[in-house]
């Protein structure tokens with residue numbers, strides 16, 4: 001017998017937690033909603049895993065890690081109080097959208113009236129790419145709490161050992177910082193000319209690479225890992241690089257390489273740009289099926305194009321918007337379409353940074369971006385067709401974030417780029433306080 005729910009969320013990550021919270025806010029009858037997750041725990045703040053979860057002194061752990069919309073921590077009891085069923089440690093292996101049914105690896109079936117797909121992203125394994133020796137022990141991938149626990153144990157077991165981090169993206173950067181704080185000898189390896197190359201300009205990267213070097217992280221750029229050797233216990237021992245160098249390693253962490261988890265729905269739902277295509281209310285091409293978070297390719301009104309992003313804030317906002325739209329449709333009401341302004345943040349060592357808007361066009365750097373400074377704080381604007389379209393902030397970001405968000409949304413014109421560089425943060429404050437003129 002299939003278990004039947006009015007609303008079913010597939011996936012138990014960030015978007016699932018925020019969707020459940022929004023359903024509860026809108027008014028939910030007990031038994032109407034269930035969340036199915038292959039993870040063993042209720043939705044938690046995934047972004048913390050590569051940050052304070054690996055802190056050597058005070059590691060952040062459950063229960064403080066459960067999702068906390070508007071500072072309300074959603075403990076497992078919260079779901080039972082609301083009559084929301086958490087179906088954990090349950091992997092769905094088959095989805096039949098026409099029959100409105102999901103089947104788990106254990107053979108259970110679940111049916112629904114409305115489905116919210118929130119399956120997020122999964123890591124791409126080096127063994128799947130044919131990298132030799134990539135199945136050795138102590139080679140870690142990093143997506144779920146289980147992965148973080150395994151890495152934490154390895155850090156303790158390989159005290160003061162050598163770690164190689166594969167990748168130059170933000171997760172690799174955050175993990176490198178955490179491994180270094182745990183006293184490991186850390187080397188990052190990536191093929192690009194600089195870290196975070198999809199977002200950072202060479203100036204922003206120069207600060208970060210300089211800062212990492214100051215903290216004792218070694219960086220090897222413009223090369224890739226081609227293989228690993230292991231000791232007689234099967235534990236990784238060496239990392240072989242394409243340029244011929246060989247690095248000793250007790251731990252390897254692969255920080256980069258994600259793909260959206262859409263395989264279950266192939267051929268059943270329209271896709272675009274690698275994700276499930278939705279409208280501005282996160283409705284897919286299949287009636288009563290919504291997709292949110294990392295898997296959704298949705299219209300960004302501000303840029304008049306479809307995009308898919310793997311950003312925390314979008315996971316929360318898209319989940320809430322989809323639920324609002326579902327409830328409004330049931331009540332014969334309408335809600336505003338999603339009006340998204342891209343926002344991404346990260347935090348490694350004691351350096352928070354955030355990026356807002358679009359990273360296209362020319363760039364202007366301003367502020368103190370010397371890695372040697374005691375309190376570095378700097379930013380960058382992106383300028384396209386004479387307008388500021390994006391902003392980056394590093395250092396004490398809370399002071400200027402609202403103004404930078406405002407600028408990225410209203411996209412003011414710039415007459416003189418040199419003056420913009422001189423004005424720096426005060427340009428954003430001026431626009432925020434006095435408007436566009």
Ligand SMILES: Cc1cc2nc3c(=O)[nH]c(=O)nc-3n(C[C@H](O)[C@H](O)[C@H](O)COP(=O)(O)OP(=O)(O)OC[C@H]3O[C@@H](n4cnc5c(N)ncnc54)[C@H](O)[C@@H]3O)c2cc1C
Nearest residue numbers: 011012013014015038047092119120293294310311312315
């Ligand atoms: C370590 C780390 C650090 C990050 N840091 C930042 C950051 O600093 N800033 C930022 O903006 N973003 C960050 N992100 C990205 C952000 O966490 C994601 O964009 C966000 O989690 C996406 O939410 P989601 O609900 O779509 O997917 P997820 O949170 O990944 O949740 C997906 C859930 O679906 C489950 N699932 C998938 N398939 C199935 C199935 N077949 N059956 C059952 N369950 C299934 C998964 O197990 C998981 O529980 C980080 C991500 C990671 C991994």
